[in-house]
Amino acid sequence: MESHELARPTTAQLATASVDLDRHRRCGFPEVIFGQGKTIEQLREVVGALVANGEDVLATRIDTEQAAGLATTFRRGRYNATARTFRVSQPNPNRPSTTAWVAVISAGTSDLSVAEEARETLDWMGVRVTMIHDVGVAGPHRLPARLAEFADADAVVVVAGMEGALPSIVGGYVACPVIGVPTSVGYGANFGGVAALLSMLNSCAANVAVVNIDAGFKAAYLAGLIATRKHQPS
Amino acid sequence: MESHELARPTTAQLATASVDLDRHRRCGFPEVIFGQGKTIEQLREVVGALVANGEDVLATRIDTEQAAGLATTFRRGRYNATARTFRVSQPNPNRPSTTAWVAVISAGTSDLSVAEEARETLDWMGVRVTMIHDVGVAGPHRLPARLAEFADADAVVVVAGMEGALPSIVGGYVACPVIGVPTSVGYGANFGGVAALLSMLNSCAANVAVVNIDAGFKAAYLAGLIATRKHQPS
Amino acid sequence: MESHELARPTTAQLATASVDLDRHRRCGFPEVIFGQGKTIEQLREVVGALVANGEDVLATRIDTEQAAGLATTFRRGRYNATARTFRVSQPNPNRPSTTAWVAVISAGTSDLSVAEEARETLDWMGVRVTMIHDVGVAGPHRLPARLAEFADADAVVVVAGMEGALPSIVGGYVACPVIGVPTSVGYGANFGGVAALLSMLNSCAANVAVVNIDAGFKAAYLAGLIATRKHQPS
Amino acid sequence: MESHELARPTTAQLATASVDLDRHRRCGFPEVIFGQGKTIEQLREVVGALVANGEDVLATRIDTEQAAGLATTFRRGRYNATARTFRVSQPNPNRPSTTAWVAVISAGTSDLSVAEEARETLDWMGVRVTMIHDVGVAGPHRLPARLAEFADADAVVVVAGMEGALPSIVGGYVACPVIGVPTSVGYGANFGGVAALLSMLNSCAANVAVVNIDAGFKAAYLAGLIATRKHQPS
Amino acid sequence: MESHELARPTTAQLATASVDLDRHRRCGFPEVIFGQGKTIEQLREVVGALVANGEDVLATRIDTEQAAGLATTFRRGRYNATARTFRVSQPNPNRPSTTAWVAVISAGTSDLSVAEEARETLDWMGVRVTMIHDVGVAGPHRLPARLAEFADADAVVVVAGMEGALPSIVGGYVACPVIGVPTSVGYGANFGGVAALLSMLNSCAANVAVVNIDAGFKAAYLAGLIATRKHQPS
């Protein structure tokens, strides 16, 4: 099967980065840029290489200063300050319209930033998103009251800090895969999200997988992958 | 108020222990024996001193070997192998009958040992107990289905391992104080109960306090204290 | 028993939050707002919804900037900068006057902020508070000298950083439940309050339960619950 | 949509357990039994309740003693000592035959036990499995040499101990979701699987989610869910 | 000052050990043998070399099997099974009789083994010892009741597990140096003595230093050093 050979993908070799220009063909989506720790100059180079290649660009963990620097170069770019994402969309996206559907459920108002990063990611993937906010476990009536809004989604992303119990509860209500994102929201023995992370890893619900603390992008990417592949012709 | 002076309580000075014989009068309940790490001879001495003082005796963390050693000396003693408790009850208990009521709710079958330690403790305190087993969060319909059995208790003890989410949920359903007991049930990133402990400490329910991992006795003692004092004349 | 059915409580569905307007009836006290990580706009919405519902409002973890933002909208609001609480009291509180009594004992001067958060919470609950400051264990004569001031309280909140030993000592002197609050006061191997937290969790006093590091609100809420329920008609 | 109401599922209320008999209808697969910490008597009750309900039974974390106890009651049961699973299959399984396909890739010979638990789980779900052993990263030629065997699977489970790097590499070669299972294989600063767990949580591959240490069942359940739902009519 | 030159001390070079035969002259006491992990043959060699040099021998962490092996060779040896120490005393000890005095105070009965190791060490150093058992902080009247027995000691060793609060209290009562020994007695969030260790390191009493968990020997050696040097002519 020829697609499995070690074909050398086309790579843009920049000063301090190599950009994988073949990823869209190979994996279904282009490379995503992780902005944290990169200079504005480095970001410009990588965004530019992807734009030149005709890709829809998604950059995450972009602070306001980086965003301002990028905006002067990429006028069509759109910055979401809550999600800390910067996107440059192509006029005629080569994404097929899909019926893929993911729900993003968050426990508290303070988890909004991570939930928004997930929403932007899913939107970039062309996936329909349902957002459900502030249904944490301390008010146990809130989640079942809204079950009809997410029960038939293809996958669910659950964002929760503090004790991180929400993915287990959601996992008990739905049949689809659930991706839990622990957030660093909390204080004291929360240890920057460790409490929620351990809680989710030990979930007694069988359909819950976990990603890194505050990793809204990764959870959404996985959920989006599950959803879009479900609707591809087998 | 003379009861606050530093009255020296009657103490039985044994070879390697001092037994507080005045505690019942001062605190409402006699001293409880923590069996772990004690020799049979040391246990016999302490149990004997309390029995001689006319107290109902409760010893916790008693393994089968210690229990056998105690049983030869204290014929009226009763050992609960699941709870790992050894009790010697006096013929005419000086406990007043109370209407105090505590519910003990456990998440999984494997939490039974800790829940039983709680039950024995409450029984020793003269408190009525309702036991509710195996209502962990992965089956989210199980707890609300049994709400009527515990909603009006004076206090609730919630025993849970793995992600330890159950106290938060219970805390959302009831108005009374909830004492969470994390258990060491689980594996991997459970770290011997740390995951459940952190989860409970970070509970977003305002009425949840926590005790040490596997501390069924302490949770029950606190819940029993809250319940019995509630029914005392103010 | 009809109060146990899954009655859907009245919920105010705001942009990024759901406010539980039924909580006062269900749990005895209205919802409390955790301010950390919320924008001023989000806070205004939630405080406004509760005020409109006729509730006495308590918001915790409010920094000076948030407080200034709230003060422009809620003129009757009162900010306690040490406690970091913002409260809006109704002209005619629907709280019955009670005889409930809680003592708040703190180990050192640096624990004052957490002790004040506890005091504000108890005051909001209508509970009488006795404050006892700076009686840490290094000066062992200080606590017994003041025993008469707290020995007959319905519950005691003990606030301590560093080695966190005070709850155990207090627990040895009183018969009532003790809620320990570890604080992040200290340095080095204190690890932001972990030393005090572990100390309290391992307390050899049977009547000590624990809440999260710096969780003055939660400790006070639990102690206040124990105290007010003790004085309710059974 | 009526399927979202809070229908009370049929539950078998046993002495110390509640068995969810409705789960197959609700979630697509019946409840799975976690054997660790359960007595043989408790296991017999739960297995019996599921068998009586006509379900294919999967019990995990069954040691040889528990297996022997179950085998005397359930003659048709099959024990896999490497996987530590006990299964009772029904004569006429109600599982539709599917074309769902999952690859299970393990890094070293010592990870075999966890990989086998995954294989048994997928087989119980009716999913086709490809097993690829001992392709850890220290021999970097081994994995690409076998790419054709797994590149088109619906999902991949990657089992790895020690530095836990394999999921990242696999994630770079495939387009489908990858579920990483850290194992406790290793010594010293491995800390019982923590090194591999952290490695996988920090994976720079966007398509890698993680489950608990040694959680072969959960990884397989998630991968199997992704694969079977992909082949269901949308 | 010639005593400071790098004089090569006389060393017995054994198969797998070098024994420092000059230590008594240099440091005031001969080398002490740490038994854990050594074979009986290795122990015999080292004990033999010290005995041949005319030293009083102290070996710590000697289990019963090692003790039996040593006893067959060194008939005058004495094994203390609680302390896990093996000692061989010379007929005419070259220790001057001193008036040095150390108190060893322990919190609970389970701390006895560590306290006994301390007692044996001090006896080997020729220091007078006062043992005070079971005066943990949960019974706050017990310690002050016995103050007269230890208040004038040259140094105090305090042995405590669980919350490890006792050294702080003792430190508040006495003017002399206090050496805290955390023990591994406890369970759950005790983490094998870590809770007590952190508690002691964070002691707010200025006169408390700490040694390793269960390090009864080292605490006693330090206290004995402080005491004997205090009574030496300056």
Next chain:
Amino acid sequence: MESHELARPTTAQLATASVDLDRHRRCGFPEVIFGQGKTIEQLREVVGALVANGEDVLATRIDTEQAAGLATTFRRGRYNATARTFRVSQPNPNRPSTTAWVAVISAGTSDLSVAEEARETLDWMGVRVTMIHDVGVAGPHRLPARLAEFADADAVVVVAGMEGALPSIVGGYVACPVIGVPTSVGYGANFGGVAALLSMLNSCAANVAVVNIDAGFKAAYLAGLIATRKHQPS
């Protein structure tokens, strides 16, 4: 012995602090003020109470802002910015001149701040100090070259960050007690001083005790106590 009774010491009851005015008589030295987390007003009150009682005042962990605030009130006060100490000395100190002698040895230039806090403390106690800087273990010739300067001290304080090995080496060269102070100097897997702390707790030198990370005051207080008591008439 009348000095052991529970005499209530004279205490100055301030707004948020109780100052122990009897401590000098009881323990040999007056109370020391821990400045971290205290407001300037609180500091002024406590310093004032001690000055009024005729004590030499030592306040530690005083930042430059606190120091400026104190300096306006206490003109005779002296601030050491490296040590972060503020002292107010009485014209005619009631400290007897002693021959007590302590060496303070530090591993690297970056440990200077902690070493200076120790020096100020010893000076306040009236103890002679020898300072030896920058003799860390990576240059193994440096320490023995200076042995004559500290070998006959009454006690040694050793200040070291990074791997914290210096106390063990010093402990091997001297016969007196050694107090190790781990510092937070380092980076990466130093974890804010934990590496050095663990190193010192595990020291194979029998004469090494440990205090908290960066606790220059406490180490000096203990060493000063050992030294001054050694030179008191027994």
Next chain:
Amino acid sequence: MESHELARPTTAQLATASVDLDRHRRCGFPEVIFGQGKTIEQLREVVGALVANGEDVLATRIDTEQAAGLATTFRRGRYNATARTFRVSQPNPNRPSTTAWVAVISAGTSDLSVAEEARETLDWMGVRVTMIHDVGVAGPHRLPARLAEFADADAVVVVAGMEGALPSIVGGYVACPVIGVPTSVGYGANFGGVAALLSMLNSCAANVAVVNIDAGFKAAYLAGLIATRKHQPS
């Protein structure tokens, strides 16, 4: 350069393992077998494949039961119970005789097992070894006294438990690379070797690298690689 192409090395595909038969040519030494967690049958297969390929075999972490199982099949095999290694040497080794020289220095008698694993590994590599035992830092005269025995080695392996300070000291005396091996020897706050590991990672000596806890093989392999390559024609 053709040696860099992705040539597929000859691999023996066994039931549960792939053995890299090309490694000797590629890396200079054949594959080494990590025995822990492998069954005797699995070990026999892998050892057999290597022997059949004409390699000198080294298997590490072999317990006595595994060794007995291997010995029945491989009669020429030699088991070192202290090192836990099993070796099968070929009659005519294809190793060139070299002048490579490595010193293995250990801190205490209890570190012998790890030091022996290092010695066996170096011997298998054809490297000359100098063993120096029991020169830990508490006896600071011992190491410099033996400097001439190791100062000119090509590399040094230093094995130490407890505070793990020895590599820093050795690093200060020699100019060559030093590989530190922390061991799990110790107790309490040693945490199974973590104290020594952190100590070595934070070493202030610039020429010290570190391997995993108890990883005698890996340290020796690295040191042997450095030494043999130093003596190869450039």
Next chain:
Amino acid sequence: MESHELARPTTAQLATASVDLDRHRRCGFPEVIFGQGKTIEQLREVVGALVANGEDVLATRIDTEQAAGLATTFRRGRYNATARTFRVSQPNPNRPSTTAWVAVISAGTSDLSVAEEARETLDWMGVRVTMIHDVGVAGPHRLPARLAEFADADAVVVVAGMEGALPSIVGGYVACPVIGVPTSVGYGANFGGVAALLSMLNSCAANVAVVNIDAGFKAAYLAGLIATRKHQPS
């Protein structure tokens, strides 16, 4: 052999530092200055002492403020802001030109700072460096594509954050020693580099040693030592 005697090296005794002026002769390279936590005055003294001794100076962890302070004194000095190094080179370096060769490979753009510190160190040692950037494991084709650029180096430094898997992969491709440097690049469960550190310590590649998090200097020093000594006449 006279070079092994304890010759006292020439030391410059400054106010708060001792500078080892003999190190170049003894170890092959002069002392390197660790700038973190040093004042500009302290840095000037040490740099000055080395320059006066005719050494090429390398100072690491120099922030921009320190660099500015040094630049006014040492006009020939060169500051690399990315590497945070300050160097003063002598006009006629006494370094022999060597053929030593080290490759520095980094996983991501954000690891550049640490990689640059390594490059500056190797340049200071007179070693030829090959830099390879951004070849992290998520793009598995990138590393083998560049194998020819580093396969024959004398040693390889691998710099990686996040999951830290790259050293294992590199170790599988090359025969020479590999020094892994974990970086603090990442977020969440990365814990400031701990995830990468543990990953590298548990590497299943036998030729990988590890240094502290972000320790680019130390890794380069070790690799440079291995490389230069390889090319020295034996």
